[in-house]
Amino acid sequence: MKLTGVELRRISIPLVAPFRTSFGVETTRDILLLRAVLDGQAEGWGECVAMSDPLYSSEYVDASVDVLKRFMLPRLFALDHVDGAAAGPALEPFKGHWMSKAVIETAVLDAELRAAGRSFARELGATRDRVPCGVSVGIHDSVGALLESVEGYVSAGYVRIKLKIEPGWDLEPVRAVRERFGDDLLIQVDANTAYTLQDARHLAKLDEFGLLLMEQPLPEEDVLGHAELARLVKTPICLDESITSARTAAAAIRLGACSIVNIKPGRVGGYLEARRIHDVCLANGIAVWCGGMLETGLGRAANLALAALPGFTLPGDTSASDRYYKTDITEPFVLSADGYLDVPAGPGLGVTPLPAELAAVTTWTEWVTP
Ligand code: NPQ
Ligand code: MG
Numbered sequence: 001m002k003l004t005g006v007e008l009r010r011i012s013i014p015l016v017a018p019f020r021t022s023f024g025v026e027t028t029r030d031i032l033l034l035r036a037v038l039d040g041q042a043e044g045w046g047e048c049v050a051m052s053d054p055l056y057s058s059e060y061v062d063a064s065v066d067v068l069k070r071f072m073l074p075r076l077f078a079l080d081h082v083d084g085a086a087a088g089p090a091l092e093p094f095k096g097h098w099m100s101k102a103v104i105e106t107a108v109l110d111a112e113l114r115a116a117g118r119s120f121a122r123e124l125g126a127t128r129d130r131v132p133c134g135v136s137v138g139i140h141d142s143v144g145a146l147l148e149s150v151e152g153y154v155s156a157g158y159v160r161i162k163l164k165i166e167p168g169w170d171l172e173p174v175r176a177v178r179e180r181f182g183d184d185l186l187i188q189v190d191a192n193t194a195y196t197l198q199d200a201r202h203l204a205k206l207d208e209f210g211l212l213l214m215e216q217p218l219p220e221e222d223v224l225g226h227a228e229l230a231r232l233v234k235t236p237i238c239l240d241e242s243i244t245s246a247r248t249a250a251a252a253i254r255l256g257a258c259s260i261v262n263i264k265p266g267r268v269g270g271y272l273e274a275r276r277i278h279d280v281c282l283a284n285g286i287a288v289w290c291g292g293m294l295e296t297g298l299g300r301a302a303n304l305a306l307a308a309l310p311g312f313t314l315p316g317d318t319s320a321s322d323r324y325y326k327t328d329i330t331e332p333f334v335l336s337a338d339g340y341l342d343v344p345a346g347p348g349l350g351v352t353p354l355p356a357e358l359a360a361v362t363t364w365t366e367w368v369t370p
Contacts, residue, residue: 001038001039001042001081001082001083001111001112001115002038002039002077002079002080002081002082003036003037003038003073003076003077003079003082003108003370004037004038004039004040004369004370005036005037005040005367005368005369006034006035006036006037006068006073006104006107006367006368006369007034007035007037007365007366007367007368008032008033008034008065008068008069008365008366008368009032009033009034009035009358009362009364009365009366010030010031010032010033010061010065010362010363010364010365011030011031011033011296011329011358011361011362011363012028012029012030012031012361012363013028013029013031013296013325013327013329013361014027014028014029014325014326015027015028015029015294015324015325016322016323016324016325016326018138019138019294019324020138020139020140020164021056021138021139021164021166021190021192022139022164022165022166022191022192022193022194023055023056023192023193023194024053024055026051026294029294029296029324030051030052030061030363031047031048031061031296032047032048032050032061032064032065032103033045033046033047033048033298033353034046034047034048034068034103034104034106034107035107036104036107036108036110036111037111038082038108038111038112038115042111042112042114042115043111043114044106044107044108044109044110044111044112044113044114044348044349045106045107045110045298045349045352045353046102046103046104046105046106046107046108046110046298047103047106047295047296047298047299047302048061048064048099048100048102048103048266049099049102049103049264049266049267049293049295049299050063050064050099050100050266051293056192056241056293057099057220057241057267058096059096059097059098059099059100063097063100064097064099064100064103067094067097067100068100068103068104069366069368071094072091072094072097072100072101072104073104073368074370075090075091075094076090076091076104076108077369077370078370082108083108083109083112084105084108084109084112084113084123084272085272086108087101087104087105087108087109087270088101088105088269088270088272088273091104091105098244098266098267098268098269098270099266099267101269101270102265102266102267102268102269102270102271103266105269105270105271105272106265106270106271106302109123109270109271109272109348110348110349111348113347113348114347114348116347117347118347118348119305119344119345119346119347119348119350120271120301120302120305120306120344120348120349120350121304121305121308121343121344121345121350123305124271124275124305124306124308124309125275125309125310126305126306126308126309126343127308127309127310128308128343129308129342129343129345130308130336130340130341130342130343131304131307131308131312131315131316131318131340131341131343132159132160132315132339132340133158133159133160133315133316133318133319133320133335133339133340133341134158134159134160134161134162134186134188134289134315134316134317134318134319135153135158135160135161135162135317135319135323136162136164136190136292136317136319137149137150137153137161137162137163137164138164139164139165139166139169140173143172143173143176146163146173146176146177147176147177147180150177150180150181151180153323154181154185156320156335156339157335157336157337157338157339157340158319158335158339159186159315159338159339160186160187160188160212160314160315161177161181161185161186161187161188162187162188162189162190162215162317163177163187163188163189163190164189164190164191164192165189165190165191165194166191166192166194167194167195167199170189170191170202170203170206171202171205171206174187174189174206174209174211175209178209178210183210186212186315187209187210187211187212188211188212188213188214188215188238189206189211189213189214189215190215190216190240191214191215191216191217192215192216192240192241193216193217193218193219193220193241194217195217195218196218196219196225197218197222197225197228197229199217200228200229200232200233201232203217203229203232203233203235204232204233204234206233206235207233207234207235211235212236212314213235213236213237213238213259213260213314214233214235214236214237214238215238215239215240215262216238216239216240216241216242216262217229217237220241220242221242222242223239223242223248223251223252223255223257224255224257226239226242226252226257226258227255227256227257230256230257230258230259231256236258236259236260237257237258237259237260238258238259238260238261238262239252239257239258239260239261239262240262240264240267240291241267242257242258243258243261243262243263243267243268243277244267244268244269245268245269245273245277246268246273246276246277246279246280249261249277249280249281250280250284253280253281253284253286258286259286259287260286260287260288260289260314261277261281261286261287261288261289262288262289262290262291263277263278263288263289263290263291263306263312264290264291264292264293265302265303265306266293266299267291271302271305271306274306275306275309278306278309278311278312279311281311282310282311287311287313287314288311288312288313288314289307289312289313289314289315289316289317290303290304290306290307290312290316290317290318291316291317292316292317292318292319294324296321296325296328296329296330297321297328297329297330297331297332297333297351297353298329298330298349298351298353300318300321300330300333301330301333301344301349301350301351302349303316303318304318304333304341304342304343304344305343305344305349305350307343308343315339318341319335320332320333320334320335320341321333321334322334327357327360328357329353329354329357329358329361330351330352330353330354330357331351331354
């Protein structure tokens with residue numbers, strides 16, 4: 001099949017509540033969607049996880065549009081045969097830009113799988129048809145407000161709570177949540193690179209709270225620092241931002257920089273590389289879980305398929321649609337009372353954008369052809 005056209009579409013959706021992390025506050029999600037057309041007929045969707053600003057990583061939406069239009073799409077248009085497996089190798093000469101590589105690979109894979117009547121879950125090797133879900137809870141203005149938010153998520157059924165932390169918002173909120181909800185609640189923290197190795201003794205004070213893991217406390221490039229830190233704290237270290245490929249995952253594991261990995265397909269160039277990271281981790285006894293980037297139902301559907309693989313032994317940030325959005329652009333994903341989401345089983349992603357909802361949030365489109 002040939003790639004005969006691509007629609008780039010930007011949407012803007014308000015979050016149900018501001019989401020604050022150590023790198024900033026988000027109130028509206030500005031998202032690039034990509035619709036790939038193969039042989040003028042087979043159609044597939046991808047959702048780019050880049051943010052408007054390069055705060056989580058170096059990637060951002062305008063850069064993604066640029067690199068796709070100027071470099072990646074022309075390379076793929078020139079191929080005689082395109083499918084999900086061909087996209088990654090064809091784009092390999094371009095350095096970085098993992099989120100842009102991921103969105104085009106996902107859309108092409110979706111088109112291919114829809115045409116073949118196969119699901120993402122089946123293609124990736126999923127072994128479950130529903131997955132337990134966690135939720136990521138932002139930095140709040142007060143401990144009282146945080147406890148109220150966590151209360152809501154716990155009563156909704158979420159099986160694991162992730163607290164965003166930063167210097168000045170760590171021991172006190174974690175202690176408060178642990179005391180209020182008891183020892184049985186699964187709790188983990190995520191610093192999004194906000195600390196340095198100098199903070200090791202401070203971070204070790206989190207050990208007493210029985211956390212599942214501490215996610216990315218140090219800068220993205222400081223893999224060695226994480227290996228040092230892992231010797232100074234008892235809480236397991238989990239890497240997010242530092243892991244950009246199966247190769248960097250293997251190196252981090254060998255260095256002893258992490259005992260758990262957060263896998264985000266967008267951060268590593270797509271679902272096929274995400275599966276390779278899963279395979280590397282499984283072979284090394286490293287637990288993995290599926291991260292989240294405030295995806296709409298499109299990205300959420302693919303994440304659920306990935307999270308259903310056997311090595312995903314910890315609950316992910318695969319929350320329900322209403323965690324972030326009042327109205328999703330697909331049929332909403334609704335959490336079961338016991339905190340699970342169903343893995344879509346239909347062809348491809350198993351969901352498509354609802355035309356009216358999509359139109360209502362669209363801010364820009366461009367149709368790109370060879
Ligand atoms: C993480 N995600 O694990 C990220 C960080 C993050 C669910 O905690 C807009 C787009 C806002 C992407 C805020 C979760 C975001 C974002 C936070 C990603 O590190
Ligand atoms: Mg993270």
